[in-house]
Amino acid sequence: MTLQEHDRIALELRQITKVYPGVVALDSVSLSIKGGEVVGLIGENGAGKSTLMKVLGGVIAPNGGEIVIDGETLEGLSSQQALDKGIAFVHQELNPFTNLDVAANVLLGRELRRGPFKFIDQSAMNAVVAPILERLGAHFGPRDSVADLSLAEQQLLEIARALSMNARLVIFDEPTSSLTLSETHRLLDVIKDLRAEGVAVLFISHRLSEIEEIADRVVVLRDGKNAGELGVSDINKDVMIRMMVGRNVEQFFAKIDHSEGDCVLEVRDLATQTFPDARANLQLKAGEILGLAGLVGAGRSEMAHAIFGIEPVKHGEVFLHGEKLSELTVSTAIANGLCLVPENRKEHGLFLDFAIYENISLPNLGTLSKRGVVYRKAEQELASKSRSELAIKTATLANPVAELSGGNQQKVVLAKWLAMNPRVVILDEPTRGIDVGAKSEVYHLMQALAAKGVGILMISSDMEEIIGVSDRVAVMHKGNVTGTVSGDEITEENILRLAVG
Amino acid sequence: MQKKDIGLAVLVLLVGAVVAIINPRFLSPINLSNTANLIGLFGLFSIAEAFVIVTAGIELSVGSVIALIGVLFVDMIVVQDIPWPIAAVLVLLIGSVFGVIHGLLITKLKLQPFVVTLCGLLIYRGIARVYTEDGTAGFSFGDSFPTLEWLTSGRTGGVPHSFIAFVIVAIIAWFVLHRTVFGRHLFAVGKNEEAAKFTGINSTRVIILAYVICAVLTSLSAIYFAMYTRSIHPGSHGNFYELYAIAAAVLGGFSLRGGEGSIIGVVLGVILLQELENLVNLLGIPSSFKFAVMGSVILLGVIADTQVSRYRDARRNARALASVSGDDGEAISKG
Numbered sequence: 001m002t003l004q005e006h007d008r009i010a011l012e013l014r015q016i017t018k019v020y021p022g023v024v025a026l027d028s029v030s031l032s033i034k035g036g037e038v039v040g041l042i043g044e045n046g047a048g049k050s051t052l053m054k055v056l057g058g059v060i061a062p063n064g065g066e067i068v069i070d071g072e073t074l075e076g077l078s079s080q081q082a083l084d085k086g087i088a089f090v091h092q093e094l095n096p097f098t099n100l101d102v103a104a105n106v107l108l109g110r111e112l113r114r115g116p117f118k119f120i121d122q123s124a125m126n127a128v129v130a131p132i133l134e135r136l137g138a139h140f141g142p143r144d145s146v147a148d149l150s151l152a153e154q155q156l157l158e159i160a161r162a163l164s165m166n167a168r169l170v171i172f173d174e175p176t177s178s179l180t181l182s183e184t185h186r187l188l189d190v191i192k193d194l195r196a197e198g199v200a201v202l203f204i205s206h207r208l209s210e211i212e213e214i215a216d217r218v219v220v221l222r223d224g225k226n227a228g229e230l231g232v233s234d235i236n237k238d239v240m241i242r243m244m245v246g247r248n249v250e251q252f253f254a255k256i257d258h259s260e261g262d263c264v265l266e267v268r269d270l271a272t273q274t275f276p277d278a279r280a281n282l283q284l285k286a287g288e289i290l291g292l293a294g295l296v297g298a299g300r301s302e303m304a305h306a307i308f309g310i311e312p313v314k315h316g317e318v319f320l321h322g323e324k325l326s327e328l329t330v331s332t333a334i335a336n337g338l339c340l341v342p343e344n345r346k347e348h349g350l351f352l353d354f355a356i357y358e359n360i361s362l363p364n365l366g367t368l369s370k371r372g373v374v375y376r377k378a379e380q381e382l383a384s385k386s387r388s389e390l391a392i393k394t395a396t397l398a399n400p401v402a403e404l405s406g407g408n409q410q411k412v413v414l415a416k417w418l419a420m421n422p423r424v425v426i427l428d429e430p431t432r433g434i435d436v437g438a439k440s441e442v443y444h445l446m447q448a449l450a451a452k453g454v455g456i457l458m459i460s461s462d463m464e465e466i467i468g469v470s471d472r473v474a475v476m477h478k479g480n481v482t483g484t485v486s487g488d489e490i491t492e493e494n495i496l497r498l499a500v501g
Numbered sequence: 502m503q504k505k506d507i508g509l510a511v512l513v514l515l516v517g518a519v520v521a522i523i524n525p526r527f528l529s530p531i532n533l534s535n536t537a538n539l540i541g542l543f544g545l546f547s548i549a550e551a552f553v554i555v556t557a558g559i560e561l562s563v564g565s566v567i568a569l570i571g572v573l574f575v576d577m578i579v580v581q582d583i584p585w586p587i588a589a590v591l592v593l594l595i596g597s598v599f600g601v602i603h604g605l606l607i608t609k610l611k612l613q614p615f616v617v618t619l620c621g622l623l624i625y626r627g628i629a630r631v632y633t634e635d636g637t638a639g640f641s642f643g644d645s646f647p648t649l650e651w652l653t654s655g656r657t658g659g660v661p662h663s664f665i666a667f668v669i670v671a672i673i674a675w676f677v678l679h680r681t682v683f684g685r686h687l688f689a690v691g692k693n694e695e696a697a698k699f700t701g702i703n704s705t706r707v708i709i710l711a712y713v714i715c716a717v718l719t720s721l722s723a724i725y726f727a728m729y730t731r732s733i734h735p736g737s738h739g740n741f742y743e744l745y746a747i748a749a750a751v752l753g754g755f756s757l758r759g760g761e762g763s764i765i766g767v768v769l770g771v772i773l774l775q776e777l778e779n780l781v782n783l784l785g786i787p788s789s790f791k792f793a794v795m796g797s798v799i800l801l802g803v804i805a806d807t808q809v810s811r812y813r814d815a816r817r818n819a820r821a822l823a824s825v826s827g828d829d830g831e832a833i834s835k836g
Binding site: 331 | 695
């Protein structure tokens with residue numbers, strides 16, 4: 001199994017740059033790795049790790065820079081090239097084909113065949129897959145249905161798939177986020193075996209203790225740029241946290257001290273479908289900006305959806321202005337002055353092909369109509385009012401929203417809710433994918449709302465934003481609110497500590 | 502009027518001109534009057550279909566509903582001696598029940614519209630055939646309903662009343678779809694049901710109502726068809742009409758993915774299809790070839806439409822990219 005010296009991969013990313021409309025995701029990022037080495041890649045949510053990995057996997061093409069593999073210089077990779085070079089991925093988000101069995105998933109696209117009609121050779125496939133599963137200590141076999149596997153088992157399946165490709169470089173993107181402790185240990189052992197065999201491993205994780213245990217070198221990304229590297233002897237948690245944070249944030253956020261008012265939103269013992277055993281508690285006061293922090297997958301969006309009535313709750317109650325909501329549906333939430341700016345702007349927040357004014361008026365048509373007939377003049381007036389108040393940059397309000405930049409799209413989402421004078425606003429990742437100028441406009445808007453006494457709950461994975469904007473920060477882990485910090489206690493270290501549980 | 506509608510209107514005039522040049526009889530009063538009658542009859546249920554298609558659904562039982570409701574209506578007024586206004590209200594109610602059932606199965610049991618309405622297609626036609634014992638439901642010599650006949654198959658100054666009914670329904674449908682809150686919700690639910698949910702729209706109610714509107718309008722057209730043919734053989738009456746309706750809607754700019762289309766478009770689509778039928782008849786093309794001609798024209802129309810929108814998207818993306826490289830990340834204004 002061990003790779004000979006000349007078979008080992010030598011890979012270098014040089015000055016990789018990737019620009020999306022309105023945002024620079026990667027700014028001249030460099031990274032090198034060779035066979036027999038485990039490199040840890042760390043950075044906050046949104047630091048550019050995933051984008052960098054997508055470049056490496058051939059999923060997206062960079063706008064600049066070059067990739068050097070085994071001495072060969074390339075401007076970009078196709079996903080087929082990445083496969084041919086022996087680069088395998090273990091993704092953070094699992095998307096197995098639950099209609100197929102384990103062996104079919106592991107060998108998808110590389111099915112073994114036999115006979116003149118090239119029928120699938122099930123027994124040969126089982127023979128290939130079974131030893132890999134054994135090596136991972138999996139408690140399921142090649143013929144088991146993937147639909148019956150738990151999340152952790154599906155994660156193992158994904159790893160088995162990467163191993164089956166005889167990869168020279170395996171990229172693990174947060175592989176342990178859904179694993180139990182013993183499964184994690186087994187995975188780390190597998191990674192050590194891979195290293196001993198001469199395979200290169202790129203390991204992305206928020207769990208710094210795992211990085212400490214396994215990495216030979218650590219590369220830190222911050223805001224889409226290289227923020228430094230650590231050799232094996234320098235790797236420790238405190239240094240890593242400092243390098244991930246390392247910036248001063250004060251000047252960007254003009255923080256206003258909001259006088260605290262009555263409790264406008266209270267969540268009691270809430271459990272969502274994703275974390276049915278959790279009991280989350282939360283209080284939001286009038287005129288307050290409450291940041292909701294946590295690692296990706298901590299159950300923050302799920303809680304927001306539950307409060308807003310999108311997802312059914314397993315357990316718990318929601319109080320608005322001291323009164324318990326009789327039912328958790330979107331229409332009751334809206335009727336009680338609660339609105340949600342969703343994380344997934346393009347899928348949930350907007351109708352991209354619809355005109356800007358139609359998007360803004362849609363939830364407000366009740367007040368913009370008489371006996372069910374839309375009062376089109378009032379509709380246009382509302383849209384142009386929103387346009388001037390929020391500085392939506394567009395030639396005409398009849399343009400489809402799809403033609404706007406990310407920041408202006410987000411302003412349209414905000415506009416449609418602000419038009420109904422909400423008393424509680426939940427913002428889920430309000431500045432994701434929008435440029436700096438629009439970001440600060442969104443912050444100012446939030447502060448203006450808070451000053452008017454609106455309660456604001458802001459979910460964000462951007463530490464800088466959480467710390468800079470929030471009056472208080474609640475932190476979630478696995479569906480529970482593990483703690484709240486305020487004032488001088490709002491530090492990245494404190495938040496991270498609560499976020500890892 | 503949307504750009505798409507204007508393109509279609511030009512096509513309608515063009516095809517009309519070609520037919521008229523080849524065979525001037527096309528413009529004779531009697532041919533125009535007959536064509537208008539057919540446009541009215543087929544237009545009623547095509548508009549009905551449009552209400553469902555805009556929600557990203559489909560209604561395949563249109564033809565069977567026309568057969569079943571037609572049989573029931575004729576039976577009520579001829580055999581059961583029920584006064585025709587009461588019979589008309591009754592069959593519209595029965596139609597609305599079909600719509601409610603379809604809507605509930607689709608929204609509450611999460612069944613696919615294609616499957617639900619395909620079963621409807623089979624069931625309603627089966628019931629119609631059993632009801633008449635596979636015979637023909639029709640009027641006997643001497644049966645007379647002057648008012649009803651005047652309303653449905655009568656003509657005023659050569660203009661068939663079915664056409665007038667179609668125009669009235671089209672105007673109301675246009676108003677509902679393009680000017681009311683409910684219309685907006687139809688488009689929103691059809692375009693992106695998730696986003697509609699996040700906006701607080703009750704998509705279940707909207708979808709059920711769409712199927713009810715479709716079924717009631719279809720039942721209305723069933724009355725017109727019954728009075729036009731005056732004899733209904735439930736084995737063949739209304740066969741393939743659902744496909745005709747879908748074709749008219751698609752020609753008219755409705756996307757089967759939902760959220761797109763206009764009433765003007767579907768009206769023009771119906772007119773174009775009737776023109777083509779006329780073309781086939783007047784040019785002496787064997788009628789066996791009729792469906793092939795219509796299918797080809799629809800296909801060409803849809804290909805042209807998707808190519809145009811692909812071109813538009815490409816231009817939009819190019820503009821978006823250009824504005825990003827122009828370092829300020831400003832809004833993209835329409836050129």
